[in-house]
Amino acid sequence: MNIKKSEYLLEPADIIWNNLNPYSRQYRDIYGQKNDFFQEKLNVFVEPFTKCVKDIPSNSQVTVCELGLGFGINLLLTADFWKSMPKSSRLNFISIEKHPVKQADLKKMLRFFKADNKDQFIANYPINFRGHHTIWIQKNVKILIVLDDVASALSNLDAKVDYWFLDGFSPAKNECMWDNQVFKKIRTLSRPGAKALTYSAAGKVKLNLENNGFKTKKTPGFGKKTEMLTGYLDEKWLPATVTETDFTIIGAGLAGLFCAEALSRRNIEPAIIDMGTAGPSFIPQLSVFPLLAKTAEPQYRMSLAANEYMESAPGFFRTGLTSVPDTEKEQKRLKIICNLLPDSLMVETKENHFHFPRAGWFSTKAFEKELNLEKKQVNITKLESEGAWNGYSDNEKVFSSQNLILATGSNLELLPDQLEIRKIKGQAISVDTSGLNRVTNSLVTIFPTVKGKSVVSGTYENSSALQISPENTKVLHENAEALLGRSLKIRKEWVGLRASSRDRLPIVGQAPQWAALQKTQRVRDIKFYEPGLYYCLAFGSRGATHARLYSEHLISKILGEPCALGKIEQAILSPARFFIRNQVRC
Ligand SMILES: Cc1cc2nc3c(=O)[nH]c(=O)nc-3n(C[C@H](O)[C@H](O)[C@H](O)COP(=O)(O)OP(=O)(O)OC[C@H]3O[C@@H](n4cnc5c(N)ncnc54)[C@H](O)[C@@H]3O)c2cc1C
Known part of the structure; x- marks a missing residue:
């Protein structure tokens, strides 16, 4: 693969192979103990973790965050163990990596590794662009790979973590990973009673854990290591439980259907209501390709992630897309972007066109067929909130629901003007x-x-x-x-x-309480939201590219899971952004 350097991309891991033992040139360190690689991961991380969670009640969700994805061994072993857990309990596995291994190295490492989900992982392994990558390798196991420097990744992460797998290169070789600032963020993102597991017993690690409120315990290490550390917050740990199950979605275009898909993945069957006039989502072929610019700002990186997430959608056809610039200016613009991306994402053809090999087109009809959900055909004309959200059609009550998602496309009747659609x-x-x-x-x-x-x-x-x-x-x-x-x-x-929308980006998130926004200067300072009311709207001309990932994000946010989008990206899509911008300007 021809890798071009840019802010979009992270430098991949530079590996030297000594038989089957990988060595990182960047960190001058090994990825694990020689010839005992898999056993070490099991011993240090996966087995202690499984002992603690094996008896959790049904409907629980547990979140692990690993620092240092490496070859994904912890992830695969933990997911494999999760098969023995009740179907209703969910594992969220976050893994942060700054130098992702190349696919060829990944395949080489996993060649002799026995795990059912390994092929699924390899097939969905992300391209090395900065940002969040969501992958499903089993129905009740969600993987969130965050490719970024650890400090930025943790700052942008919206998650509450039960278990930390501290598996970076050794503190002597990779100081940033074990810095006190990192442990501060770890503490902020931890749930009560969270635990931190690591192969290291270095004094600096112990000190930083303790400085940030973790108690520590040394236990016998694995193989050549005499000791390893466990950190724990000295409170009772209980897994989070999934309580929100009552959902209604108004609108069965792309946005509504993708929200329904995300819910049904979690065994939640939403009520779907549509007035029955098929919107533009049902034009038989819709293009799927990322929105890109010469600078790798978050909205473009998340568009790449959205394109990547579409690749596994039923109804998506990965035919590639060729962009034929119609002006010299556009030709120049695309050439600059092309030089920032690997050939596997964008390549210039001999005709000086630009080809996106991972793009393609989408058939909403094929997707809907696969999803196989029932829709109720009604035009909702009024909403009221009385503890739950009630929807009416010509004053006749149609539904009452704790959670309501408005995915009503260009019908603005139920939407406030502040959204500026x-x-x-x-x-x-x-x-x-x-x-x-x-x-x-x-x-x-x-x-x-x-x-x-x-x-x-x-x-x-x-x-x-x-x-x-x-x-x-x-x-x-x-x-x-x-x-x-x-x-x-x-x-x-x-x-x-x-x-x-006014800035042409989608509007995805919980509805703010507009009256309480008067003094709010920034999206992240919003304190008051309408309980149970959410928007998934304004997909403009890119619904087929963006709606699936952003809907997945919305559902993960509502259900208290690690979010598929970072905090920065959430602010970009916030329903309150125009209102706040208008206010700041005044
Ligand atoms: C000509 C054309 C070509 C396009 N080509 C592409 C393309 O190639 N690629 C791409 O990504 N995008 C394309 N788009 C844009 C894409 O179609 C939209 O981004 C996408 O369909 C938006 O999906 P949605 O679910 O938000 O809205 P919609 O598809 O409009 O769905 C909204 C649904 O909500 C229902 N609804 C609304 N209000 C109510 C109510 N009060 N009660 C009950 N039901 C209600 C409507 O009946 C509708 O079914 C194109 C658009 C057009 C017009």
């Missing part, structure tokens, strides 16, 4: 094609041939009139013919409304 009209057509095998994106987007047809889409109009305009059809048709260099017969037309 506007409607952008768009059209699509389908045309006869043959043999198109990738998405092509230029002035219009042309999709691969399915049953002799391709969707062509890409008009943008500041309008909320849901009528097909012949001029827009003409634009789509002519541009598609110009791009493919042949005449095309139109078979079908669609018109739809995109919901777009």
